[in-house]
Amino acid sequence: MDTKPYMQDRAAEEFFSRLSEGKFQSTRCRGCGRVHYPPRVVCPECLSGEMEWVDLPCEGILLAFTWQEAAIRCRKPEVLGLVELEGVGNVFTRVDAPYEDLHIGMRVTFSTWTSPDGLVLHQFRPVGNT
Amino acid sequence: MKEVYVAGVAMADVGRHILDPHELGARVCAEALRDAGLLPREVEGIATTPHGYMADFRRFPSQRMADYLGITAGFMMDVDSGGNSSTAAVQVACDRIRLGRISSCLVYAAQREVPKKEVQKDVLGHFHLIRAANSLYDTYQAAYGVISPLPFYAMAVQRYMHKYGLEPEDVARVAVLLREHALRHPQAAYKEPLTVEEVLLSPLVSPPIHRLESSEMHDGAAAVVLVSEELLRDRSRAVRIAAVAEAHDPTNFLPYRGEIDEFPCVERAVRAALAESGYRVEEVDVAEVYGAFAGLELIMYERLGFFPRGEAPAAVREGRTTHGGDVLLNPSGGRLSLGHPAYVTPLLEIVEVVRQLRGEAGERQRPGAAVGLVHTEQGFINGSIVMVLDREMS
Numbered sequence A: 001m002d003t004k005p006y007m008q009d010r011a012a013e014e015f016f017s018r019l020s021e022g023k024f025q026s027t028r029c030r031g032c033g034r035v036h037y038p039p040r041v042v043c044p045e046c047l048s049g050e051m052e053w054v055d056l057p058c059e060g061i062l063l064a065f066t067w068q069e070a071a072i073r074c075r076k077p078e079v080l081g082l083v084e085l086e087g088v089g090n091v092f093t094r095v096d097a098p099y100e101d102l103h104i105g106m107r108v109t110f111s112t113w114t115s116p117d118g119l120v121l122h123q124f125r126p127v128g129n130t
Numbered sequence B: 001m002k003e004v005y006v007a008g009v010a011m012a013d014v015g016r017h018i019l020d021p022h023e024l025g026a027r028v029c030a031e032a033l034r035d036a037g038l039l040p041r042e043v044e045g046i047a048t049t050p051h052g053y054m055a056d057f058r059r060f061p062s063q064r065m066a067d068y069l070g071i072t073a074g075f076m077m078d079v080d081s082g083g084n085s086s087t088a089a090v091q092v093a094c095d096r097i098r099l100g101r102i103s104s105c106l107v108y109a110a111q112r113e114v115p116k117k118e119v120q121k122d123v124l125g126h127f128h129l130i131r132a133a134n135s136l137y138d139t140y141q142a143a144y145g146v147i148s149p150l151p152f153y154a155m156a157v158q159r160y161m162h163k164y165g166l167e168p169e170d171v172a173r174v175a176v177l178l179r180e181h182a183l184r185h186p187q188a189a190y191k192e193p194l195t196v197e198e199v200l201l202s203p204l205v206s207p208p209i210h211r212l213e214s215s216e217m218h219d220g221a222a223a224v225v226l227v228s229e230e231l232l233r234d235r236s237r238a239v240r241i242a243a244v245a246e247a248h249d250p251t252n253f254l255p256y257r258g259e260i261d262e263f264p265c266v267e268r269a270v271r272a273a274l275a276e277s278g279y280r281v282e283e284v285d286v287a288e289v290y291g292a293f294a295g296l297e298l299i300m301y302e303r304l305g306f307f308p309r310g311e312a313p314a315a316v317r318e319g320r321t322t323h324g325g326d327v328l329l330n331p332s333g334g335r336l337s338l339g340h341p342a343y344v345t346p347l348l349e350i351v352e353v354v355r356q357l358r359g360e361a362g363e364r365q366r367p368g369a370a371v372g373l374v375h376t377e378q379g380f381i382n383g384s385i386v387m388v389l390d391r392e393m394s
């Protein structure tokens, strides 16, 4: 049974392929320098189509977190959260920590996680926890 | 521009249905036309929505209904914009009538989902439906297995509670109130009273949201008949559509930028609708609000302008949103307790407001209700439509 998400566009394929190599990257517009998340093939700021892949910040602020009762691929309950990356935006992500240990506003840092069916995804854990 | 009136309304009981959604739709269409005093041959337009999110995909339902009822339409449309679908259909139908292109339109929706129990019994057999639910979200959200917007709403409610220092009881209380409202509605899906303790003891489905603070997908059907003045058969029961306004944010489900519990489209839609209608929000007697979760219900009360930010929980506690209060919000029981066939929900909201304005809401009636408001949303409240309705003044 294929539980992988639809790779709905080329940029998403590229994003997850880089992630599988441990690289947390997205596109930056060569025209205006804006970093987009999620990655894009056109820039909504200046409408340029010239992109390069750059590293995203590996640390951010935990804006909110929860877990979901029903999901495909991910175990349950899997802790999920929203992380604000400065200058980039909000990243919806897995959180690598027990729900009870989390609070809004804490600093979190990037790592990767391989789902039971082999998809490499990003996750964040509280800074200082190893 | 011509005025548009709701001349007929009908709804099926909310719950589980055995009838095919097409047949269920035909029943409510017939009942709404009888209510309007119109025959199918007098209907000039027809619009509808898909039969559900997890339903087998069937295209052109409005054409099938036109054939079934014998409607020679000058306007026909199948709309799919999630929770806003049937309000969007009403809005376009309104515009066609205002422009004089048609003078009547039947808007209906009928939804029947594969029951959750059946899906759980045979997950593999229903996996195409689960995958379809997952594919509603973009890859960056779908990759985490999301099959409903529940975790997104959970995070929005968490931030709302955090900002205003709300306690779990503050959120649970609105679920209890909506159940009290639903107990006055013979067609509501839920028939048992509810307490704050029960809500807080129900399992967390996605914290801080408890099961009894979330709406379940139900089956249902509803229809409304819109007409211009010439086709109004009974002025005394006519309800006028005073305004409809629509607003969207540049977001698709969970916003990648900015606050996730703001939903600015709601404020823009309500501001535009009230301005067009000429009413102030204080003049609204009764409103049906699209709140799919208890916490969101509270946020929507605030965004619609009934209460300042952070003050909806106190308003609910003080009885300001119920019978005898400042404004009667979700007298039907709302999404949580009337039940929530999402594609049908906007029409259920219109049905309730029309019944209130006609004075036909029985035990739920707000005495003298003259101005009503309907609010709907799509996605993760990425877009909203607000309607203002009033009683015909003759």
Ligand SMILES: [Zn+2]
Pocket (backbone or CB within 6 Å): A029, A030, A031, A032, A033, A034, A043, A044, A045, A046, A047, A048
């Ligand atoms: Zn650019």
